[in-house]
Amino acid sequence: MNESAAASPFRKRRLVILTEGCTEPVGAKTAACVIRYGKDTVVALLDSTQAGKTAQELLGIGGSIPIVARLEDAPTADTLLIGIAPTGGRIPPAWRAIVMAAIDRGYDVISGMHEFFSSDPEFAEEARHCGVKLIDIRKNSEHEVANRENIRPDCLRILTVGQDCSVGKMVVSVEVARALSRRGCDAKFVATGQTGILIEGDGCPVDCVVSDFLNGAVEKLVLANQHHDILMIEGQGSITHPRYSPVTLGLVHGAMPQGMILCYEAGRQAVRGMEDIRLTPLARLRELYETMASVMRPSRVIGVGLNSRRLSDREATEERERIRGEMDLPVCDVIRDGPDELVDEVLAMRTTRD
Amino acid sequence: MNESAAASPFRKRRLVILTEGCTEPVGAKTAACVIRYGKDTVVALLDSTQAGKTAQELLGIGGSIPIVARLEDAPTADTLLIGIAPTGGRIPPAWRAIVMAAIDRGYDVISGMHEFFSSDPEFAEEARHCGVKLIDIRKNSEHEVANRENIRPDCLRILTVGQDCSVGKMVVSVEVARALSRRGCDAKFVATGQTGILIEGDGCPVDCVVSDFLNGAVEKLVLANQHHDILMIEGQGSITHPRYSPVTLGLVHGAMPQGMILCYEAGRQAVRGMEDIRLTPLARLRELYETMASVMRPSRVIGVGLNSRRLSDREATEERERIRGEMDLPVCDVIRDGPDELVDEVLAMRTTRD
Numbered sequence: 039m040n041e042s043a044a045a046s047p048f049r050k051r052r053l054v055i056l057t058e059g060c061t062e063p064v065g066a067k068t069a070a071c072v073i074r075y076g077k078d079t080v081v082a083l084l085d086s087t088q089a090g091k092t093a094q095e096l097l098g099i100g101g102s103i104p105i106v107a108r109l110e111d112a113p114t115a116d117t118l119l120i121g122i123a124p125t126g127g128r129i130p131p132a133w134r135a136i137v138m139a140a141i142d143r144g145y146d147v148i149s150g151m152h153e154f155f156s157s158d159p160e161f162a163e164e165a166r167h168c169g170v171k172l173i174d175i176r177k178n179s180e181h182e183v184a185n186r187e188n189i190r191p192d193c194l195r196i197l198t199v200g201q202d203c204s205v206g207k208m209v210v211s212v213e214v215a216r217a218l219s220r221r222g223c224d225a226k227f228v229a230t231g232q233t234g235i236l237i238e239g240d241g242c243p244v245d246c247v248v249s250d251f252l253n254g255a256v257e258k259l260v261l262a263n264q265h266h267d268i269l270m271i272e273g274q275g276s277i278t279h280p281r282y283s284p285v286t287l288g289l290v291h292g293a294m295p296q297g298m299i300l301c302y303e304a305g306r307q308a309v310r311g312m313e314d315i316r317l318t319p320l321a322r323l324r325e326l327y328e329t330m331a332s333v334m335r336p337s338r339v340i341g342v343g344l345n346s347r348r349l350s351d352r353e354a355t356e357e358r359e360r361i362r363g364e365m366d367l368p369v370c371d372v373i374r375d376g377p378d379e380l381v382d383e384v385l386a387m388r389t390t391r392d
Numbered sequence: 393m394n395e396s397a398a399a400s401p402f403r404k405r406r407l408v409i410l411t412e413g414c415t416e417p418v419g420a421k422t423a424a425c426v427i428r429y430g431k432d433t434v435v436a437l438l439d440s441t442q443a444g445k446t447a448q449e450l451l452g453i454g455g456s457i458p459i460v461a462r463l464e465d466a467p468t469a470d471t472l473l474i475g476i477a478p479t480g481g482r483i484p485p486a487w488r489a490i491v492m493a494a495i496d497r498g499y500d501v502i503s504g505m506h507e508f509f510s511s512d513p514e515f516a517e518e519a520r521h522c523g524v525k526l527i528d529i530r531k532n533s534e535h536e537v538a539n540r541e542n543i544r545p546d547c548l549r550i551l552t553v554g555q556d557c558s559v560g561k562m563v564v565s566v567e568v569a570r571a572l573s574r575r576g577c578d579a580k581f582v583a584t585g586q587t588g589i590l591i592e593g594d595g596c597p598v599d600c601v602v603s604d605f606l607n608g609a610v611e612k613l614v615l616a617n618q619h620h621d622i623l624m625i626e627g628q629g630s631i632t633h634p635r636y637s638p639v640t641l642g643l644v645h646g647a648m649p650q651g652m653i654l655c656y657e658a659g660r661q662a663v664r665g666m667e668d669i670r671l672t673p674l675a676r677l678r679e680l681y682e683t684m685a686s687v688m689r690p691s692r693v694i695g696v697g698l699n700s701r702r703l704s705d706r707e708a709t710e711e712r713e714r715i716r717g718e719m720d721l722p723v724c725d726v727i728r729d730g731p732d733e734l735v736d737e738v739l740a741m742r743t744t745r746d
Contacts (some may be wrong), residue, residue: 152535152604181506183635186669249606249639250506250599281537283645284606284638291637312540318687327678329683333632333672 051078051146054106054115060122061085061096063347064204064310068233069093069121075212075237078242082112083121083274084136086189096146098347108278109139119236120149135163141168150175150232152246176246184292189257193264196384197295198273198342198343199327201302201317202310203282206372207233207273209240210301210343210380213372215270217381225268228259230289234272245274245285252285256292268384271295277326278318280309287330296333297387298327300365301343304357320365340387341380342367372373398432405432405500408469410490414476415439415450415459415620417701418558418664421474422504422587425448428568429455429591433536436466437475438490441465452701463491463493473590483509491515504529504586506600529586530600535608538646543611547618550738551649552627552697553681555656555671556664557636560726561627562588564697566654568725569624571735580620582613584643588626599639601627606638610646622738625649631680632672634663641684651741653683653734654719655697658711674719694741695722695734 057066061083073080073093082104083093089107093100120133129137129151137155140147142162149155154174156162164173189301196214198207211227211234218225229232229241247255248344263269271293275282290298290385302320309315318326326340331337342361346354354374362369368379407430411420415437427434427447436458437447443461447454460466463676469575474487483491483505491509494501495518503509508528510516519526550568552561565588566583575630581588583595601609617623625647629636643650656674672680678693685691694714700708708728716723722733 144568152602184665186634222585237475245602245604247603248506248599249601249603249642250636252603252638253635280540280645281607282604284642285603287641288603288638291634326683326687329680333680 051117052115053078053080053117053119054082054084054109054112054140054145055080055119055121056084056133057121058085058133058136059087061088063097066121067204068236069118070097070099071208071233072119072121072236073097073103077237077239078117081115083107084109084112109136109143109145114152115145116311117146118149119145120151123151134160134292138164141165141170144168144170146171146173148173148175148236150236150243152176175235176243176318178243178247180242180247180251180254180258181253182251182258184253186257188261189294190264193260193266194268194297194384194388195260195271195293195295196268196297196299196340196387197271197289197293198289198301199286199298199323199339200273200276200300202276202279202306202309205301205306206345207301208344209345210299210372210377211270211272212237213377214299214380214384215268217377218268218270218384221381221385223268223385224266225270226263226266228263228269228271230256230259230272230274241272244288245282246286249284252288253292256289260293268388270314273301274322276318277330278314278323280312290327290331291334295331295337296335297340298331298337299343299382300327300339301342301345303345303347304354305348306345320361324365339367340383341370343380344369344371346371346374346383407432407434407471407473407475408436408438408463408466408494408499409434409475410487411475412439412487412490413441414521415442420451420475421558422473422590424451424453425562426473426475426585426590427451427457431591431593432471436460438463438466457684458532461496463490463499469499471500473503474501477505479659488514492518492538492547495519495524498522498524500525500527502527502529502590504590504597506530509681529589530597532597532600532605532609534596534601534605534612536605536612538607538611540611542615543648544618547614547620548622548651548738548742549614549647549649550622550653550741551625551643551647552655553640553644553652553677553693554627554630554654554673556630556633556660557628558664559655559657559660560697560699561655563699564653564726564731565624565626566591567731568653568738569622571731572622572624572738573652574655575735575739577622577739579622579624580617582617582623584610584613584626584628591735593708595626598642601642602625603638606642607646610643613715622742623648625652627655630672630677631684632677634666634669644681644685645688649685649691650697651694651738652685652691653695653697654678654681654693655699657699657701658708659702672714678719693721694737695724697734698723698725700725700728
């Protein structure tokens with residue numbers, strides 16, 4: 039699919055993850071998910087503002103993985119992973135120094151930023167000199183349009199869709215895919231974002247594809263994976279997101295899912311990073327997703343993925359029951375409750391679908 | 393906005409337009425529109441399969457502009473414009489020879505293809521050697537997200553939207569903008585595609601923007617032009633197009649139009665280039681556009697742009713009346729009937745809008 043195919047599956051890496059100033063569950067979601075689901079070993083997180091603490095304390099996962107202040111404090115690493123995206127997409131000067139230091143130490147560098155490290159003259163020259171790889175997960179040369187040919191009707195395509203960015207679409211896709219596999223199904227998690235690609239070792243960074251080729255790139259992902267029985271396709275953004283709605287529609291129209299799982303975070307009122315803009319209510323989103331997906335083929339929302347990380351156990355149970363009643367759909371927090379209710383619904387589609 | 397800003401306004405060019413094998417109104421729409429609306433002089437069209445005929449005979453516009461078989465037959469030109477896009481996006485070998493010959497003759501080359509001429513080693517080397525410019529209209533480095541800040545509410549934004557590609561959205565936008573100007577309004581045509589940019593001398597090639605930055609690029613166009621009272625914004629594709637729907641949604645959500653004009657070609661049944669896929673009916677499209685646009689701010693379809701090129705005068709009149717009745721909206725073919733009905737509707741929005 040892209041260069042990242044070289045990152046994970048062919049060699050087990052020892053990662054130090056840069057999370058400078060952002061070591062909390064949402065800002066460092068890449069780090070948290072690589073720890074939770076990845077095949078590579080995470081040696082340390084690099085955040086000089088939190089040095090001395092552990093991943094478990096700050097992210098709620100990762101046990102004793104240390105937060106360190108300097109690369110020298112993670113001497114057994116062999117790769118620096120950029121775990122955060124700075125606002126504006128430009129690399130702050132302080133990070134440049136860290137990247138250069140990692141290259142000088144002989145570490146490969148993996149980045150999911152829009153600004154490609156391999157196109158940065160200084161990084162590229164230093165990497166050549168030190169014999170290390172600069173791996174840009176978002177780099178792609180997708181240039182084919184969708185054709186709607188040779189789609190295998192027996193392959194069940196389930197897309198996670200959301201109320202906003204960073205609500206847990208990737209986590210729901212991974213958890214449901216893994217639970218399906220545990221039940222003996224031939225299910226595949228189809229990654230469409232940088233963290234998903236890091237975890238799975240393949241996929242397509244759809245938000246970095248040229249707009250004309252977005253539906254085509256998603257269709258290509260489906261064609262490449264449809265020998266599996268069930269595809270759990272990672273969604274992005276939201277169909278009403280002021281910034282990223284086209285990416286979401288490209289997934290909906292390129293993947294042509296038979297079913298969708300609607301993901302949200304309890305307690306979030308406004309678009310993340312745009313505090314003046316209210317989120318679209320779930321019931322309305324369900325209508326919009328079903329309407330826009332069904333332009334291509336019949337499609338419906340089959341369940342809700344609740345992210346209840348800000349709630350107590352009691353609050354989470356109440357929220358789950360409330361949404362179950364409101365939406366008349368299975369609802370679960372795949373981390374807190376496990377994904378079984380959603381898995382059952384996917385399996386029900388296998389037997390009853392059109 | 394991009395390199396094409398250098399193409400039109402600052403120097404009047406003498407164009408030979410490559411339309412090899414495609415000199416008909418839809419396939420050569422770039423040529424037809426540059427002849428109809430452009431500021432440059434069109435010396436000849438280059439199509440060895442039609443040499444000896446005139447533009448008027450093949451495109452219905454352009455009078456005695458000749459179709460020639462060889463560059464040598466258009467000796468007064470100074471620029472080669474690539475007027476067609478080959479399927480698959482790769483330049484056929486026969487065209488490469490024409491481009492090289494044009495460079496050797498000292499012509500600048502203007503291309504709107506996704507594959508950039510300036511990134512082609514052979515073209516770039518030859519252009520350097522011959523001291524000519526390779527101008528890639530689609531080349532852009534848009535990398536900013538939408539912010540929804542500083543949008544001027546008094547600027548009326550009208551977006552053309554469509555049932556399909558190549559139905560006349562650009563033509564409607566240009567004709568209505570020019571008619572508004574003739575009536576003394578401060579109106580601006582905002583170009584979003586290669587032909588529009590060629591004509592207007594500025595704009596943004598939105599279909600070549602990285603997906604994450606599409607809404608942002610469109611918002612940037614609005615911010616750059618909202619000192620005008622009325623923006624006639626060129627639409628792209630269709631919100632139900634299997635290939636290009638994200639580009640359309642990016643325009644709808646990035647421009648946040650108060651009004652939309654729905655464009656279609658009478659007699660077209662299937663998606664252009666995908667003959668198995670039926671077009672979405674106009675009434676349904678109106679609902680979908682209004683629903684998806686109104687997620688961001690209230691927006692409605694204010695009129696219909698009919699492209700009746702395949703119809704006789706009598707058939708066109710019947711079609712116009714039929715759609716007027718069906719949609720309860722002003723309808724006109726801006727070429728056949730003139731744009732007045734749509735212009736009146738835009739002006740009515742100026743006085744009554746929210």
